[in-house]
Amino acid sequence: MRLLLVEDDLKTASFIIDGLKEAGFAVDHAADGEDGLYMAIHEPYDAAIIDCMLPKLDGLTLISRLRNRKINTPVIMLSAKKSVEERIKGLEIGSDDYLTKPFSFSELLARVYALIRRATGEKEATRLEVGDLSLDLNKKEVLRAGKRIELQPKELSLLEYLMRNAGRVVSKTMIMEHVWNYDFSPMTNVVEARICILREKIDTDVNHKLIHTIRGAGYVLKDH
Amino acid sequence: MSITNSYTRFVERDMFSKTINKFWHTLAFKLTLQYALIFIVSLFGAFCVFYIIVSNTLQRDIDDDLLEELREVSDTIDFLGIDSTGAVKQVKWETEERDEMFLRVLDRTGKVLITSDMTYWKTAGINTQSLNQINAGKSHVFETQAIQGRQHEVRVLYGPMAAGKIIQIGVTLEEKDEFLNIIKIAIAPIIILFLLISTMIGWFMARNALSDVEKVTKTAQDISHGNFNRRVQTKSKNDEIRLLAENFNRMLDHIHELMNGLKELTDNIAHDLKTPITRMRMASESIIVKAECNEECQNLAANNIEECDNLLQMIDTMLMISKEESGISEKVKEAVNLSQIIKNALELFSPIADEKKIQCLNQVPDNVVIMGDYHGLHRMIINLLENAIKYTNAGGSITVAALVESNIVKIIFHDTGIGISEEDLPHIFERLYRCDKSRNQQGFGLGLSLARAVAKAHLGDITVTSQPGKGSTFTVLLPL
Numbered sequence: 006m007r008l009l010l011v012e013d014d015l016k017t018a019s020f021i022i023d024g025l026k027e028a029g030f031a032v033d034h035a036a037d038g039e040d041g042l043y044m045a046i047h048e049p050y051d052a053a054i055i056d057c058m059l060p061k062l063d064g065l066t067l068i069s070r071l072r073n074r075k076i077n078t079p080v081i082m083l084s085a086k087k088s089v090e091e092r093i094k095g096l097e098i099g100s101d102d103y104l105t106k107p108f109s110f111s112e113l114l115a116r117v118y119a120l121i122r123r124a125t126g127e128k129e130a131t132r133l134e135v136g137d138l139s140l141d142l143n144k145k146e147v148l149r150a151g152k153r154i155e156l157q158p159k160e161l162s163l164l165e166y167l168m169r170n171a172g173r174v175v176s177k178t179m180i181m182e183h184v185w186n187y188d189f190s191p192m193t194n195v196v197e198a199r200i201c202i203l204r205e206k207i208d209t210d211v212n213h214k215l216i217h218t219i220r221g222a223g224y225v226l227k228d229h
Numbered sequence: 230m231s232i233t234n235s236y237t238r239f240v241e242r243d244m245f246s247k248t249i250n251k252f253w254h255t256l257a258f259k260l261t262l263q264y265a266l267i268f269i270v271s272l273f274g275a276f277c278v279f280y281i282i283v284s285n286t287l288q289r290d291i292d293d294d295l296l297e298e299l300r301e302v303s304d305t306i307d308f309l310g311i312d313s314t315g316a317v318k319q320v321k322w323e324t325e326e327r328d329e330m331f332l333r334v335l336d337r338t339g340k341v342l343i344t345s346d347m348t349y350w351k352t353a354g355i356n357t358q359s360l361n362q363i364n365a366g367k368s369h370v371f372e373t374q375a376i377q378g379r380q381h382e383v384r385v386l387y388g389p390m391a392a393g394k395i396i397q398i399g400v401t402l403e404e405k406d407e408f409l410n411i412i413k414i415a416i417a418p419i420i421i422l423f424l425l426i427s428t429m430i431g432w433f434m435a436r437n438a439l440s441d442v443e444k445v446t447k448t449a450q451d452i453s454h455g456n457f458n459r460r461v462q463t464k465s466k467n468d469e470i471r472l473l474a475e476n477f478n479r480m481l482d483h484i485h486e487l488m489n490g491l492k493e494l495t496d497n498i499a500h501d502l503k504t505p506i507t508r509m510r511m512a513s514e515s516i517i518v519k520a521e522c523n524e525e526c527q528n529l530a531a532n533n534i535e536e537c538d539n540l541l542q543m544i545d546t547m548l549m550i551s552k553e554e555s556g557i558s559e560k561v562k563e564a565v566n567l568s569q570i571i572k573n574a575l576e577l578f579s580p581i582a583d584e585k586k587i588q589c590l591n592q593v594p595d596n597v598v599i600m601g602d603y604h605g606l607h608r609m610i611i612n613l614l615e616n617a618i619k620y621t622n623a624g625g626s627i628t629v630a631a632l633v634e635s636n637i638v639k640i641i642f643h644d645t646g647i648g649i650s651e652e653d654l655p656h657i658f659e660r661l662y663r664c665d666k667s668r669n670q671q672g673f674g675l676g677l678s679l680a681r682a683v684a685k686a687h688l689g690d691i692t693v694t695s696q697p698g699k700g701s702t703f704t705v706l707l708p709l
Contacts, residue, residue, distance in 0.1 A: 014504060014508075016508050017504070017507060017508055017511065020508065020511035020512065020514075020515060021511075023515060024511075024514075024515060024518075027518070085499075085500045085503055085504070086496075086500075090561070106503055106504070106507050107503055107506060107507035107510055107537075107541055108507075109510070109514060109534075110511055110514050110515070110518075111514070159576065174518075185573070185577060187577075187607075187611075188604070189545075189608060189611075190542070191577075191611050191612075191615050192542075192615060192676065193578070193581055193615050193618070193619065195577050195578060195580070195581060198580035198581050198584060199580055201580070202580055219517060220517070220527070220528070220531035220534075221513065221514070221517055221530060221531030221532070221533070221534030221535060222514060222517050222518070222531075222534070
């Protein structure tokens with residue numbers, strides 16, 4: 006998988022590049038809009054991460070020029086502005102996703118995966134399995150080591166989201182956005198409370214735990 | 230809905246723009262009053278002058294007639310001889326069957342020599358001072374006497390005759406009084422008519438002059454609700470009001486410019502702060518995912534991330550408060566289902582409420598919908614609910630209710646929590662204010678400020694009543 010990163014802040018860029026490389030991606034970097042456009046036109050990328058405020062050519066114009074040339078590389082736009090209008094404008098111009106700075110790296114990673122999955126037309130599974138935990142989305146049935154577990158609707162969505170991102174860290178912000186459709190987090194740690202409940206139902210009476218808390222980053226569901 | 234009814238008394242206050250509710254406090258009314266008053270005083274003054282002139286003219290005419298009469302009578306009597314019966318006859322004849330006149334011939338000392346019929350003039354006196362003046366050589370002396378039993382005064386003239394005799398003629402002022410009375414009676418309806426007309430003209434003039442002032446007020450009101458693009462339009466040409474409007478508009482342009490500058494500045498500061506914080510956060514994050522770092526190192530990184538997140542959230546909330554305070558544009562308004570938001574918010578907090586053993590009651594009817602900014606209203610409800618849960622002890626309860634009235638929606642958050650002390654109550658909506666002075670409690674004291682800013686951006690408000698130790702009630706008022 007080959008990604009293009011167009012970001013003028015070199016320090017931020019280096020963190021993103023390091024992280025993406027660690028996750029197994031090949032990453033090219035452009036420090037301004039013109040270079041970015043040139044690279045995006047001439048190289049086939051699986052996805053592009055483009056900052057909004059760029060020297061020489063701003064992110065929005067870059068994306069619209071790409072789309073005018075019928076280049077449909079999936080694009081995640083990065084912006085420091087957290088306004089709904091800005092987000093809508095970005096999506097209208099042809100970006101596929103929008104991420105407001107600051108974001109956690111895990112969130113960017115999850116979005117890149119989701120984007121590539123969508124672009125390649127991979128069908129979303131209706132049955133998810135991690136270790137001895139399985140979730141049938143049609144029947145809304147959860148089994149752990151063959152034992153049926155009853156979950157509330159929100160707990161079910163939370164589990165589904167964790168299982169779809171199995172092995173990857175998901176942040177509180179991502180959970181708030183995907184499970185509750187909230188674009189902000191209350192001060193009170195509502196996600197933590199919900200994870201606790203889910204953990205009690207899934208991880209008690211078993212030898213190995215599936216849901217892990219990564220302090221400062223979020224949660225991960227993985228089978229050792 | 231029993232609980233909601235008991236709260237209504239807290240919110241029976243005029244929450245929205247203040248208007249001049251008493252007609253007689255309006256400037257238009259005061260101007261009209263002044264105008265009518267000045268008009269009436271001038272009219273009355275003019276009438277008085279007119280009255281005095283008429284009165285004086287009439288008096289002069291009467292005096293002239295009297296002098297004429299005096300000359301004629303004295304000539305006749307002189308001709309007839311003062312002691313003749315003819316003279317007596319003449320005197321009687323002059324005043325015969327006339328109750329408007331009397332005539333007497335006196336000697337130097339005032340002794341009556343000849344007199345007309347004095348039935349009507351019983352108390353008509355002889356003034357020795359006037360006699361003395363005639364004796365001293367004056368050609369004539371006038372005086373005015375009141376006659377007992379008669380309505381009108383009498384004008385009396387003394388004049389010298391041959392052989393030191395003095396003639397006294399009196400004539401009633403009835404005619405003059407009646408004429409002046411007619412003027413007086415006629416003037417009253419004229420004054421009332423003019424008063425009405427002047428009041429009406431005054432009212433129209435004042436209204437006309439002030440209609441542009443009203444526009445300035447209306448625009449100012451609009452602007453205070455956040456619609457900063459409004460400007461005053463006036464139809465007047467080149468007068469003071471136009472000058473006022475122009476200066477007002479110029480001031481608004483200037484303020485707008487300053488506000489935009491400030492907004493840009495804060496946006497830029499926020500952005501500039503966010504970038505290094507983001508870097509810090511990312512650096513810490515890369516430490517966490519690296520397996521070679523030890524646990525202590527990872528803990529430090531995690532703490533760092535948490536602090537970064539807090540800072541970022543604080544910056545975001547501050548930015549959102551200033552955004553809400555600058556008002557919401559019509560563009561972002563949509564039909565927002567408050568019932569749904571409240572239901573979802575209660576669901577979101579249910580694990581925390583369960584954990585604290587707090588009972589949450591939802592008494593909001595279905596489909597309470599207003600036009601507004603979904604994002605802002607959502608944050609407002611979450612913040613208020615979060616606040617209620619935070620300050621309610623185990624075993625307490627939280628009730629959310631809503632009342633839809635003709636033009637207003639009231640959402641009531643009632644808790645049986647620790648309450649707010651009287652000294653804190655006026656400040657709880659202030660930015661960064663926290664009742665807990667030690668600042669040990671989690672949070673930045675921005676939640677309620679944001680909630681209130683959102684309500685105000687929707688032309689509403691949030692009111693609060695509280696009893697320390699018993700609980701608090703927050704009431705959100707939103708116009709439909």
